[in-house]
Amino acid sequence: MSGGVRVEVPAARRYSRMAEIAAVHAANHQGFSPDDTANLGQVIKEAVMLLLDPERPNGTMAFDFQSKAGIVTVEAQLEQRGGKPIPLDRIDRFESSAGSLVDSWKLDPDEHRLWLQKSV
Numbered sequence: 001m002s003g004g005v006r007v008e009v010p011a012a013r014r015y016s017r018m019a020e021i022a023a024v025h026a027a028n029h030q031g032f033s034p035d036d037t038a039n040l041g042q043v044i045k046e047a048v049m050l051l052l053d054p055e056r057p058n059g060t061m062a063f064d065f066q067s068k069a070g071i072v073t074v075e076a077q078l079e080q081r082g083g084k085p086i087p088l089d090r091i092d093r094f095e096s097s098a099g100s101l102v103d104s105w106k107l108d109p110d111e112h113r114l115w116l117q118k119s120v
Contacts, residue, residue, distance in 0.1 A: 004066050011059040011078055016048040019063040023074065026067040031120050039101040040072065040118050046098035047076050050090050051112045053083040070120035078112035085109040 007022045009015035020041045027037040044063070051061065059080030066073040086109040099105060106115045 004064060007063040007065070008079075009061050009063075011052060011061050011080065013048060013052065015061070016045060019048070019061070019076070020044045022063065022065055023072070026065050026072045027118070030067050030070050030072055032072075032118075033120075036118065036120070043098045043101050043116060043118075044074070044076075046094050047074075047114050047116070050086060050094040050107075051076060051078045051114060053078060053080070053086075053112065055084065072118050074114075074116040076114045076116070080112075083112065086112060 005022055005026070007019050009018050023040045023044045024037055027040045032040065048061065053059075059078055062077050062079055064075040086107070091107065091109060094107075102116045102118045104117045107113070
């Protein structure tokens with residue numbers, strides 16, 4: 001896998017596996033170790049928990065994967081309007097559980113948008 005892949009799923013936790021599979025596929029093709037590959041899959045699970053808005057269950061989650069030269073970049077967004085910003089407790093949970101598993105991450109809590117980067 002070199003280049004980009006977009007995965008769009010309904011905004012429900014049970015559909016996150018599709019995005020996890022895409023992340024694992026990208027990591028495998030970039031030569032990640034088994035541990036780093038598993039970590040990236042775990043980060044995607046945590047990203048879903050971070051971005052979902054339980055008060056507004058309708059919508060779509062979009063994951064854009066870019067992979068090249070040993071780097072996987074992910075942009076994830078809950079595509080619905082009118083929701084509340086992501087609460088600080090969920091941001092703290094993501095940071096403590098997944099923040100150290102990637103090289104860098106950035107969050108726009110108002111837009112429910114997350115950027116991640118992981119390298120070999």
